[in-house]
Amino acid sequence: MPSLDKSLVAGLPMFAGFPASDLDEILREAQPIRYPKGTAVFQQDEEAQSFFILLHGHLRVIKVTSDGQQVVVRFVTPGEIFGIAMAMGCATYPATALAIVDSIALVWPAVVWPRLVAKHPSLAVNTLQTMGGRLQDAHTRVVEISTEQVEKRVAHALLRLARQAGRQVEQGVQIDFPISRQDIAEMTGTTLHTVSRILSSWEEQGLVTGGRQRITVRDPHKLFLLAES
Structure with missing residues (x-):
């Protein structure tokens, strides 16, 4: 070879x-x-x-x-x-x-x-x-799952993924690989229903956008404040 x-x-x-x-x-x-x-x-x-x-x-x-x-x-x-x-x-x-x-x-x-x-x-x-x-x-992640509310855990997970594999796009920072809401639920120790409710709320607030297993963090600063509040 x-x-x-x-x-x-x-x-x-x-x-x-x-x-x-x-x-x-x-x-x-x-x-x-x-x-x-x-x-x-x-x-x-x-x-x-x-x-x-x-x-x-x-x-x-x-x-x-x-x-x-x-x-x-x-x-x-x-x-x-x-x-x-x-x-x-x-x-x-x-x-x-x-x-x-x-x-x-x-x-x-x-x-x-x-x-x-x-x-x-x-x-x-x-x-x-x-x-x-x-x-x-x-x-x-163990500390987050043990001590933090679900919304904060999901925010931290998205921020980590954006740092690890984020790609700058017009709308914000896109996590540059397919990721489902079920993936996020399994990462954060919660349910698909809870993650779907949280992300839908954040989409309404303009924090994230999603679809076709792609998630874009539109406002990383606000998401960071939410994670650390």
Whole structure:
């Protein structure tokens, strides 16, 4: 297989400061794989045989609890490393990653992870920083669900998504991937009915617009004030 172009990843935070020769060596172990919309990159509890960096598209990461409830854990955007179960000492994937649009990822065999991080310690450091950021986000969401009213939780969720994957459009900041009201309900620990009522009220107030699984934050400042009030 021909070597991958290192320009695909050279600008990613995961490989910040890496010499070109190191990138060539790391990419030699990877292959690009396309995941059509609606397909699973991996399934919860499946043996963790690979780890990934998303090059194009968006993924939804979901976890099914022991009593059958589905929770949206997070969304993966281009440039992110994911599926790093081995780095966390896990033999299986703790959640399912689904392509919500046609997506492309670089895929490495999990067995090369120990060798890569031993030879390139910065890879381990950068991965640890990424995991730390996700852990902090998870802590924030736990505190919100435990202490905040639903309206504030939904406002915080939309603001986070706008920061993570927002695209400036004429009407405001559009969350640049398909997201449903059910997704937001699962992210914030509430019901579809409640999220629909809140978003409909915000649409009337001019805070957001929605439709066809697209949400645009029309007034981020007012939404921020609502979240922090």
